[in-house]
Amino acid sequence: ELEGDLREEADLYRQNLIETVAEFDDEALEVWMECGDLSRDLLNRAIRKGVLAGKIFPAYSGSSLHNKGVQLVIDGVVDFLPSPLDSPEVRGHIPESEKELIRHVQKDKSLCALAFKTATDQHGELTYVRVYTGKLKSSSGVFNPRVGRMERITRIFRMFSNDRDPVDSAGPGEIVTVIGFKKTVTGDTLCEKQDPIQLESMQFPEPVVSVAIEPKTSADRDKLEEVLQRLAKDDPTFRVTSDIETGQTLIHAMGELHAEILLHRITQEFRVPASTGEPRVAYRESLNMTTRGDEESQIKVGEKTLFGHVVVELRKNPKSVTPSYREELDPVLAKELKPYLPSIKEGLLSAAGSGPIAGYPMVYLDVVLVGGSVSPDSDERAYSMSAATAVRKAYGGGKPALLEPHMQFEVTVPEQFMGDVINDLNSR
Incomplete structure (x- = not known):
């Protein structure tokens, strides 16, 4: 029970709420005009009408x-x-076509359902399904237009937290799990299958948090990989x-809490001891x-001497993300070297792939x-080795440098904080 100033403030917000929602319900408006207040049932009804009209968006604060x-x-x-009956129709399209299909919740008897989640527990794999039209029946088959095949329903359950209530069927609006x-x-x-429909595919946001993970023992490596694929x-x-560069396995989640929950499941639910850490920085060299x-x-192979001679120039090019190769040869020399050019190119790019400082x-x-x-003793193997050695020799005179990652981002802040934010960014 609120007291004092808090009660007065709550009453003020309640009156503002009633004044806002009363316009969506004639009876609520009349009662409010006469009595200055609304019962809980009448208030909820007015709010619901506003929500269904897309004019009101209730917001709650809390922490799960x-x-x-x-x-x-x-x-x-x-x-x-x-409720499902408040949504008069479901829109989709014919599989492998853009032609729109409309299913009416109360009229159409043909099945239309969405598998919106999969989960794995100790009993096996569960698929959570929302039924829009028709009926989902146990021990029957349904058609999946994405893969173009029938799927067999073994059992259907209505879930209550971790408890399962087996049911024979599920109708419009029901959410059930299928095995x-x-x-x-x-x-x-x-x-x-005889009346297919494809609902709009679900779009998922990109993860924003990355964590490096590895098993505590090499014996758990395969098990960890299996668990990660199952969770994904x-x-x-x-x-x-x-x-590939750092050799790390990275998991990407929607936030720190999301990552913590996943890591807890890995170590506690699936019992795979694992260590975590920050992703290593992927440096570059130039x-x-x-x-x-x-x-x-001049390579001695038995009694034969293999010859190869290469001159290479390494030039800085800010537009070249990876080392690029080209030839600037005298036409006569280009013709003479033509049989060996593939080996020369391979040797040059192989050596130029990693830098001289830390690789x-x-x-x-x-x-x-x-x-x-x-x-007369020219040989492809010798040219490939000469090319690689020429690159490594050239590195010493090019003033090699280690490059750290950089990123470009945009900051939007209220005008009164602009100076503080700029100073903070400049100090980093």
Whole structure:
């Protein structure tokens, strides 16, 4: 019970609420004009009409982590949001066509349902399904237009937290879980094969938080990989990638809490001991000036001597994200070297792929073949080795540098904070 100033402030906000929502319900408006107040039922009815009209958007504060305000949100869903019968139609299209299809909730008997979530527990894989029209029946088949095949429904359950209530069927508006699907994933439409429909596909935002993860023992590596793939299948907003440069396995989530929940499931639910950390920085290397390398090789193989001679020039090019190759040769020399050019190119780019400081990938670099020579003992292997050695020789004269990642971003702030934000950015 509120007291004092808080009660007065709450009463003021209540009157503002009543004044706003009364215009959506004639009876509520009349009662408010006569009595200056509304009963809870009448107030909820007026709010609901405003929500259904798209004019009111209730906002709640709370925290599911601390179980604060959750019950009020659930009550609001029941009191204000539309029931399936309030949504007169469902729009989709013919599979592999753009022709629109409309299904009416109360009129159409043909099945139209959406698999909006998959989950894996100790009993196997569950698919959460929302039925729009028709009926979903246990021990029957449904058609998945995305994969173009029938899926078998083994059992249907109505879920109550972790408890399951088996049911024989589910109708419009019902949300149930299904066991038995093999190919169905989040966002798939379920329908009848003789009357197919494809609902609009679900769009998922890109993850914003990345965490490096590895098993605590090598024996758990395969198990961790299996668990990560299973979680990624259940949650489309969760991604798993492997950084080729750093060798790390990275998990990408929608926020810190999302990542913490996933890590808790990995270690507690699936019992895979794992360590986490920040992703390693992917450095790059480059040269600050043009440089040249000249290498002539004479390799002894048995009684035979293999010859190769390459002259390369390394030039800085800010537009070249990866080392690019080209030739600037005298026409006569180009003709003589033609049989060996593929081997020369391979050797040059292979050596130019990693930098001289710490072996990070090279960027902003043009690799230009500018000279060389041939002899009766010329050999592809020798030219490839000469090319690689010429690049490594050239590195020393190019003033190599280690490059750190940089990013471009836009900051939008209220005008009164502009100076403080600019000063903060400049100090970094």
